[in-house]
Ligand SMILES: Nc1ncnc2c1ncn2[C@@H]1O[C@H](COP(=O)(O)OP(=O)(O)OP(=O)(O)O)[C@@H](O)[C@H]1O
């Protein structure tokens with residue numbers, strides 16, 4: 001029997017039981033949506049932690065975010081951080097401070113900024129970071145000068161990177177500003193590409209999880225880099241985020257920090273960001289277990305529902321198959337008709353379910369309630385992390401769900417269902433003696 | 444054309460075994476119209492199913508055109524059935540969800556025939572039910588339904604037509620009409636085997652075979 005005729009018969013079959021078929025498609029589609037949702041739901045906390053970690057560190061090997069708490073006096077703390085810099089084990093990441101008044105602004109830049117943002121814009125344009133942060137975040141530049149380290153021996157010389165909205169200023173422009181009677185030089189080293197983001201310290205600050213600001217767009221920002229001595233105010237905050245880099249592992253970095261703290265008699269608490277999440281997660285283990293088990297139950301129920309519906313449909317058609325058989329269809333033809341119908345019955349609702357689900361998740365995602373309850377701190381942090389991560393590269397995480405997790409997941413579920421639901425009924429039908437099948441045609 | 448040698452067929456039930464065919468031997472020549480007559484449960488349907496390749500004998504040999512059909516594997520058996528056999532059943536076995544026309548088209552679809560509209564309409568015309576082509580079987584009388592079922596069997600261009608109580612559900616007037624159609628087909632060269640317990644039906648046939656308890660009597 002030709003493939004075309006198989007399709008003709010399959011469609012003929014569907015057309016003479018449209019309502020029936022349509023209803024089964026709706027039930028299967030709804031089940032698939034529920035399966036998809038709950039399987040995503042049960043995976044979501046894992047996704048948060050792993051994916052955000054990956055995205056925040058850009059997947060660079062040997063990097064990770066670590067936080068340090070210290071309640072000791074700021075002087076020894078300053079020394080500790082100073083030592084940490086000098087050790088070369090640490091790279092400073094993302095903990096940026098606004099330095100509104102610390103340095104005088106070149107007037108021209110101030111004016112450009114005002115015309116960019118309007119006079120009402122009062123947010124600080126100044127960001128001070130250690131230059132290695134660029135290595136971590138792979139910030140992209142539209143123009144850039146490569147600077148050798150010799151340029152940086154002068155403590156009165158700073159490099160600046162300008163946000164994309166300053167792109168009228170050519171790279172290499174140098175500003176000289178008077179500061180306490182000394183002249184300080186600022187050289188434009190590069191223009192940052194539009195839409196680039198940088199993590200702020202807050203994302204790592206567990207203690208202030210509810211006030212996270214996480215990432216900021218760098219379009220209007222002036223980043224000042226300086227690789228010499230850290231500025232005076234470096235020790236004035238106690239939460240820090242660091243990464244180990246340059247061939248050192250996070251553990252080495254942490255060991256160094258803890259040993260040094262002991263030597264300096266500093267009361268230090270340190271931990272990796274992901275560790276923090278894990279610790280929080282353990283607290284919520286019970287809740288999560290219930291979630292997981294409930295999800296599993298719902299998934300299994302829905303799969304069974306789909307299977308039963310398809311089995312029932314097919315068993316209800318047995319008489320029909322007997323008649324087909326007696327009229328020259330082979331068992332293979334019957335199987336192919338089944339497959340053809342089930343493709344429509346399962347894969348079509350699957351695409352629909354996936355579409356609705358992704359729209360729904362997008363909506364849900366704006367109000368990130370799906371990672372946990374209000375009171376759950378790690379859920380808050382995780383949701384903010386996701387927020388941060390997704391804005392980091394225009395909805396990267398959402399795209400990840402949509403394109404790399406949700407769709408294949410739905411496809412796998414759909415295909416599994418489809419195989420289960422085709423094979424089992426066909427075994428029931430095909431496993432019978434043709435004679436038995438014929439009996440059905442008479443009864 | 445057909446030669447059955449010592450065919451036996453048993454049905455295993457959990458309570459007891461039923462011997463439906465018990466060492467049955469039979470020859471049928473091309474162009475014959477054979478009536479298989481016997482009481483209910485004597486094995487007529489079982490015999491027809493074996494002849495039509497719907498079922499296999501437990502032992503014995505079945506030759507069709509000197510080829511041993513009983514040794515065929517599934518695919519060859521299916522091809523044999525598709526090429527040679529047309530079935531007509533007592534209760535018409537029409538698909539109620541399909542129109543008369545669509546019912547007629549089923550064997551043609553299975554055989555990958557193209558442009559079959561004319562063929563179907565000609566056949567319906569000949570059987571006198573052309574006006575019902577787009578009606579559903581439930582709206583037809585028993586005789587009309589059986590004509591449709593016969594028409595469907597004819598669509599297969601089979602050489603051997605197997606009719607299992609084709610008139611079982613019909614009154615005597617309609618029975619005569621249906622037998623007339625079958626005789627007509629037989630005159631055109633089709634070999635027909637009819638299972639029945641109606642001796643009037645049997646008297647229309649060119650040959651009579653009596654069965655009892657899975658054996659041939661005469
Ligand atoms: N699938 C089956 N399982 C068990 N026994 C069966 C099966 N099919 C038929 N039989 C038995 O085999 C015997 C022959 O059945 P068959 O259907 O061939 O009779 P028949 O001559 O066609 O009867 P009828 O005139 O009532 O149609 C009967 O005793 C019946 O009970």
Ligand SMILES: [Mg+2]
Pocket residue numbers: 487488489607
């Ligand atoms: Mg019978």
